[in-house]
Amino acid sequence: MKARTKTAFLFDMDGTLLDSVYEHVMAWGQALHENKIEVPVWKIHRRIGMSGGLFTAALTRELGHDIDEATKTKLRDRHAEIYNAISARIQPLPGAVKLLEHLSANDIPWAIATSSQMKTAAPVLAKFGVDPAKHVVVTRDMVRYAKPDPDLFLAAAEKLGVDIKEACVVGDAVWDMLASKRAHALGIGFLSGGYGEEELIRAGAYRVFEDPADMLTHIDEVGGRR
Amino acid sequence: MKARTKTAFLFDMDGTLLDSVYEHVMAWGQALHENKIEVPVWKIHRRIGMSGGLFTAALTRELGHDIDEATKTKLRDRHAEIYNAISARIQPLPGAVKLLEHLSANDIPWAIATSSQMKTAAPVLAKFGVDPAKHVVVTRDMVRYAKPDPDLFLAAAEKLGVDIKEACVVGDAVWDMLASKRAHALGIGFLSGGYGEEELIRAGAYRVFEDPADMLTHIDEVGGRR
Numbered sequence: 427m428k429a430r431t432k433t434a435f436l437f438d439m440d441g442t443l444l445d446s447v448y449e450h451v452m453a454w455g456q457a458l459h460e461n462k463i464e465v466p467v468w469k470i471h472r473r474i475g476m477s478g479g480l481f482t483a484a485l486t487r488e489l490g491h492d493i494d495e496a497t498k499t500k501l502r503d504r505h506a507e508i509y510n511a512i513s514a515r516i517q518p519l520p521g522a523v524k525l526l527e528h529l530s531a532n533d534i535p536w537a538i539a540t541s542s543q544m545k546t547a548a549p550v551l552a553k554f555g556v557d558p559a560k561h562v563v564v565t566r567d568m569v570r571y572a573k574p575d576p577d578l579f580l581a582a583a584e585k586l587g588v589d590i591k592e593a594c595v596v597g598d599a600v601w602d603m604l605a606s607k608r609a610h611a612l613g614i615g616f617l618s619g620g621y622g623e624e625e626l627i628r629a630g631a632y633r634v635f636e637d638p639a640d641m642l643t644h645i646d647e648v649g650g651r652r
Numbered sequence: 653m654k655a656r657t658k659t660a661f662l663f664d665m666d667g668t669l670l671d672s673v674y675e676h677v678m679a680w681g682q683a684l685h686e687n688k689i690e691v692p693v694w695k696i697h698r699r700i701g702m703s704g705g706l707f708t709a710a711l712t713r714e715l716g717h718d719i720d721e722a723t724k725t726k727l728r729d730r731h732a733e734i735y736n737a738i739s740a741r742i743q744p745l746p747g748a749v750k751l752l753e754h755l756s757a758n759d760i761p762w763a764i765a766t767s768s769q770m771k772t773a774a775p776v777l778a779k780f781g782v783d784p785a786k787h788v789v790v791t792r793d794m795v796r797y798a799k800p801d802p803d804l805f806l807a808a809a810e811k812l813g814v815d816i817k818e819a820c821v822v823g824d825a826v827w828d829m830l831a832s833k834r835a836h837a838l839g840i841g842f843l844s845g846g847y848g849e850e851e852l853i854r855a856g857a858y859r860v861f862e863d864p865a866d867m868l869t870h871i872d873e874v875g876g877r878r
Binding site for chain 2: 445459466468471472517519520617618621624
């Protein structure tokens with residue numbers, strides 16, 4: 427009989443630990459509007475958390491005409507600029523700090539895997555007590571492809587030294603769930619990024635919680651034991 | 653044999669005809685933050701479109717402590733102030749103007765029923781060619797209770813002179829769908845306010861479209877004939 431490996435948790439950041447999805451939506455909306463590209467806001471919302479390259483590719487398809495490379499770069503830079511200007515007021519989601527503390531205190535491996543660049547992620551990681559020098563944090567610049575590709579989560583599991591098939595990917599976006607399926611991990615969805623429960627389940631979530639606080643309350647349901 | 657009455661369409665405004673839900677979310681978020689009330693943004697999003705009174709009541713329950721009347725008034729005023737400052741850049745959703753034109757051109761009765769006050773609604777109605785002097789527009793100040801109570805839609809059907817049981821309520825929020833059930837109308841959900849499809853169906857939608865353009869493409873599915 428083969429013993430079961432201990433579960434590890436691989437967390438998305440925006441919308442999962444940090445209450446930042448809507449700020450990202452508005453920053454993209456403003457950047458697009460300034461560049462005379464009009465996209466309904468809900469369609470931006472539903473694409474947050476996917477790789478920036480895929481985001482603009484999907485946008486191109488939506489608009490039915492190409493966006494040139496210079497404009498794509500301008501959009502990404504302007505989004506980062508607007509987002510960074512308001513990021514000081516962004517708060518961790520309820521229970522984010524306590525959930526990570528609980529896992530650490532119980533020797534349960536965890537990591538953060540985000541589609542953000544390290545330069546965007548680093549200033550906010552401190553808000554929930556995460557130090558990239560001490561904890562495993564995988565960012566966009568460390569892998570070839572971001573979500574919904576599985577690379578970020580595969581790299582996080584490898585850095586933790588755990589088997590991805592025994593890991594749970596925890597995220598608020600459909601893109602996290604699709605990446606978790608492709609990585610052969612289990613997906614846990616959070617409502618805190620503004621997706622509906624069934625959207626997450628249809629994308630592969632095996633369990634859905636409201637936010638980190640709700641997951642901590644129900645941690646025994648998903649293998650969070652010592 | 654009793655002849656079927658022609659279908660009428662009763663439209664919500666924010667998130668249904670106007671791409672304004674996320675701006676409302678951010679305006680509420682900022683007003684709350686300025687008053688030292690911290691609420692995760694997705695919980696604000698999921699309450700847009702319900703009556704302002706119920707919104708603050710739900711918030712009170714969420715926070716677990718009371719918000720005094722003076723603060724409630726301050727919050728509502730500040731939300732209106734922030735929203736009005738940015739409302740100039742808000743656009744109609746794709747197809748909103750064409751859909752209403754199609755209904756008018758085909759003698760299909762339609763009205764707008766919104767939880768907003770007339771003073772907030774009037775400046776934006778012009779954006780999709782609606783004139784409260786010529787079209788039926790029911791606002792918050794004209795009824796006792798806003799959504800999810802059915803009053804706004806009942807008043808709109810009465811003003812049109814149509815039977816509410818033969819009418820379709822068209823909205824982006826769960827609150828529109830609940831109000832449509834209570835009014836004994838059929839509910840049509842739009843994804844353009846950022847709810848997921850199943851959230852709308854579970855709340856009673858008998859059909860879900862992306863936005864006004866998508867409904868116009870499929871207008872024959874829901875009784876939009878001459």
